[in-house]
Amino acid sequence: MRAARLPSTGSDLVVEEIPDPTPGPGQVVVKIAASGVCHSDVTIQNAGPGMPSVPYFPWTLGHENTGYVHALGDGVTDFEVGDAVAVWPGWGDGTCRVCRAGHEHICPNVSYVGVTQPGGWADYLLVPAARHLVPLGDLDPVEAAPLTDAGLTAYGAVSKVLDRLIESDRSVAVIGAGGLGQFAIKYLSALTSARIVAVDIDAGKREHALTIGASMAVDSTSDDAVGQLLNVSGDGLGVDAVIDFVGVDSTLALAAGVTAPCGAIVLVGIGGGTLPFGYTNPNQQVQVGTSSLGSRADLASVISLWKEHGINADATRYSLDDVNQALQDLAEHKIAERGVLVM
Template sequence: MTNYQVPQTMKAAVMHSTREIKIEEVPVPEIGPDEVLIKVIAVGICGSDLHYYTHGRIGNYVVEKPFILGHECSGDIVAVGSNVSRFKVADRVAVEPGVTCGKCEACKSGRYNLCPKVEFLATPPFDGAFVQYLKMREDFVFQIPDNLTYEEAALVEPFSVGIHAAARSQLQPGSSIAIMGMGPVGLMAVAAAKSYGASTIIVTDLEPLRLEAAKKMGATHTINVLEQDAEKEIKQITNGHGVDTAWETAGNPKALQSALGSLARGGKMAIVGLPAQADIPFNVPFIADNEIDIYGVFRYANTYPKGIEFLSSGSIDAKVLITDKYPLEQTYEAMERALNYKSECLKVVVYPNE
């Protein structure tokens, strides 16, 4: 692959309005001196992709022109810019999708996920990865070992959210944790909790398929919230003590309240999922009386090397998550599948170059 011939044009799956995607020919991006060109092999569909697809916006981020979705991706490097020193053609890589300025206070303090100038794939106005070729600044690209599949490399993105939540909430080896909501981010959060050495990992959801997958990812206890009261069950599992840490990954107000209610005194809660409404009532006396620490979690920072290391160690079977595969031509079908069949599929993957 050393003399790879990069074509002039490529196929892209372009969203023209909500629930309308067309496959189009677009120019292959030209790379700058600090950038690499990646032949995209696998792209996972994420909840935020589905949100833009169905609503055309997330909060202040509004889709105003034809738009390309997809941000969980991996592939092969096919061209490198003149200043690039870390990569060569044919390297297999995972892509961290948010390029930051590197100069602001947030970037300089290491919390670059809070950079106000971040250019994040598939967040308007920046196009995403449902394309055959993608350019990326080299410092947001990470080499992957041969034993890591492209699908697993794409999963480093949702996995990063769990790793960041673990770092923010100071998750300790041997501790107990409850994770509310077993969508793909929640399932990867289970893997993160396991990687950080939590010994009791209790999860909640209402889909049997997801609870089953959570067990395979390392959950020690599963609670179906349609059949059981999560707080009561968690108290029982922890001998009335409550958990040391709770993460809410579903963006569900009720799950948020039961995450809080399941904590032991001095416990820590991380808010990972984004609920549709802004104001949610909380039991403030409980928070004060028990000195509960609450952490907001926005994406992640400095997580990719750890994520790649954890996933390639063989201790996590992330392949459990990959339930559906589609070529780029069928991106519309892939999105509809991910949107409408949540009880049958976990992670839907699109392959732009198949």
């Protein structure tokens, strides 16, 4: 099969022929339809901060995978050859207390497809257990690829603040209106009546956010950013929830400064920032937490939201042979929403 592989840190990828995978007991080989191209991939390519090192070279990337069941290992009865599937990317041991509670993506023994297990920038992907697959039914796998990481991670974070946004006159700030933040804005718009504020340093992203559900956009570098966010509801109390997709010291400080009493701050971005924490800092009874990826049940919810509300990314398509162009366009911020490799 063809695979786009990273020969060494910082190199261009090379598309080459490697042996097709064959499934062992309980395993499934998926014929890849599409695999997303993500900023994490640029980080992995260059061994940047926040992502683990690849286990060996040459390495096959690709963690946003969809396709069709191609071959079943012994004992797999949940799927048939030809079924359209999304590949849930966080593969735990399936047996520990964390996994049994449904949080396999943060299992102490987790491995991630395309990061610490060979990924889907190839014709076929070996999936080590059928439970990592979510059926797509008659949905188009190419359209679904960005849902498996970007769409899932944004939903995982949004689901953690929905209880703060049920009553009227509620508001939520999304810090970082890039690929993940855009998904979050779309989910919040579909699932709540809250006022959604997009916060970003980039004017283009702020403008785009206003077209997909945000009712207000704030430049986080402006002198009155805090004042604008405190007055979203007109009472000076701030917003009921903040989702921070950047996660540096300055964005966390902004979140802490503008979250209303009893609000919530959810950190998603791996910018490495920290937040001072005390009895009244952030505000009284504010809950502070993190969100990583999303559970397999969350991915099923994301696929339902796509069916019911059409929530997805505008995907820029590339062929596998154009993988280096896709990575370059991503690094240069030339892709408006998400990029996908179509096999």
